[in-house]
Amino acid sequence: MEKNTRQVTIIDELWDxxxxxxxxxxYDEQDRGLQRQNIELNDRIKKFEKQLEVLKNNQLKDHDKELIKRILSKQANEYNKLVTRKDQEIEQLNEQVRQLSKSNLLESALRQSNIERLHLEKRFLSSTSSLNSTTTTNAG
Structure with a gap:
């Protein structure tokens, strides 16, 4: 009987x-599969992190654009106020010229030159403003 039991034990050991x-x-196949999945997940995480970084950078650019728009709007308002003030000054000088048209020719010529000077200042401001807005637009 001892011999039969021994054979069964050897077969069991071989089977085990x-x-x-x-x-x-x-187990090894499952382990390799899990490692591949882990690598794929890590790659996807890195990809999502890069996409998130790009989105953050784009939001900053949008914020910068918004700030530039506000600054340009403020400059345009200031420019319009300045042009309006210059127009009023021109109108006042025109009125003075009309009132003093009976004065001698030298005084009249001097006033006219002042009016022309104001017109030139206005045109200069206008050209300077358009240059500034073009430069700012190109920089944005």
Missing amino acids: NEESKTNRRL
């Missing part, structure tokens, strides 16, 4: 050994 190899192989 074969099962162990099969289990080991399955």
Whole structure:
């Protein structure tokens, strides 16, 4: 009887050994599969992080554009106020010229030159403003 029991034990050990190899192989395959999935997930995380960084940078650019728009709007308002003030000054000088048209020709010529000077200042401001807005637009 001893001999029969011994044979069964050896067969069981061999069977266990074969099962162990099969289990080991399955375990290794699962482990490799999980490692691949882990690598893929890490790659996806890195990709999402890069996309997030791009979105953050774009938001900053949008914020900068908005600030530039506000600054340009403020400059345009200031320019319009200045032009309006210059127009009023021109109108006042025109009125003075009309009132003093009976004065001698030299005084009249001097006033006219002042009016022309104001017109030139206005045109200069206008050209300077358009240059500034073009430069700012190109920089944005």
